[in-house]
Amino acid sequence: MLAVLPAVTGQLGGAGDSISQILSILFYVIFIVFLFYGQRIQMYVMIREVEGSLYKLKYIKDEGRRIAIETIKELGKPQTDPSARVDRYLDYFTISPQSMDPAGIVYKLDHILDVRDTRLKDEVKLMAPASDEVQVNNLENTLEAAMALNYIYKVVRHYYIQGKKTLSLYIIMQLQMILPLVMKEAEAYASALKAFAYGQPIGDGVGPLVAAKLMHGYETRKVPKDCVVAEVPLEGRTALIMKAEGPGGNVGKPGDAIKAVIEENKGKIAAVIMIDAGLKLEGEMVGEVAEGVGAAIGGPGVDQYKIEEALVDYHIPIYAVIVKEDIGDAVSPMRKEISDSVDKVIERVKSVILERTKEGDKVIIFGVGNTIGIGQ
């Protein structure tokens, strides 16, 4: 456009002469500036874009902290102001075990995660002494969401400042390129905060919801760790329905729970069916149900390892049914489409049982996920 400007203004003639000269000079100045400083200008535009997102991240992070403190004050009735303790909690970190010699690393990681869980729960109990077990779990989840937001903000700020200090286009460019995904995740955690604070079921809870629907009305007993199991007759088989113990925010330890139930039954299990929320690809519908094989479970991999280990020992086949949703849906209050998919999942589970097992067999059905807001 700048290239045609002098030509256009040149045709105006008369009064346009002086203006066309000014525009021509302006055109050359802009051309030279862009020739030498184009990359720098591009970088400043990117920095500005990152700055805008950083403002939003800061706002979200501060909101997260505020909601966490307010919820602790409301539920925990602490004697002193919990703000300082919350700030300390938000900066907690976990060091993963050394992996130079990877043998036995799963159990080392499991131990560190157990220590972390106990430590954080104790911290919540100190912050909110009046809260019951369910509220402690919900508060822990709320604080973990606030912790994630705090971490995202700090990392983005780190690269932003580093990019500005070094004026490195490549640092800023990388940050600017992944920023839409980072923002999406931060927004998901922001909506998760309120869900956790109020104890509302989240999208990730679709597995426990299916299990709860199957086991409701039957006697349940606790299995290690933080899980429950119920024996339910289903299509002529005995289904051992399992989930994390609700309604507090809890994922339990499905690896230990499945292993314990398999050992209780001396390995005489015809199949294990796992139900979980699965990340959908763009273009797929929220609440779509898909079926496959393998241990449907996320997280650091400890539980998946334990489940696979137990299944290999007894040669038990494992099937998976997942409900498609994106990361935002998984951590925010459960969408209607996901809640409505429960009956479809039950139908799929029944068809797997009918096709893959014989009458009188025992099957394990595990609803994997955070059981916040879902009883049994």
Next chain:
Amino acid sequence: MSENSSSATTKISTYLTMIVLIVLALSMVALISSVNLFVGGNEVAAGYLLVIGLIAMALSLYVMVQSRKRIADMKIEAPKVMTTIECRKCGFKSVREFQRGDFVFKELDPCQKCNEKMLITAIFKEVREREKPFAF
């Protein structure tokens, strides 16, 4: 401290507002001058001033709208979460707004119709899709 900094991020900067207002005022002056020049017979200069005035006005309004949009974008909408309550005996069903303490399979007060205990069967949020549908 964080509350102050948080509110600072949600306000339009006074510096920006001042610049926008000054540009807006100058664009108004340019438009009025263009009318005067047009009446005076100097159509070329009036044309230039009209274009400059309109561009300046459009730019200042755009900057104003964008900065307001940025603040609106920063607020995270809390979706309305609903609770479905059902009577397992007579099938009576009602949907109300979520209340703290609700959870799926929680037993509530007896049913108005059959006196059987009501049960929370679902808790969900309804999302209005904003995304444009794609052809694939």
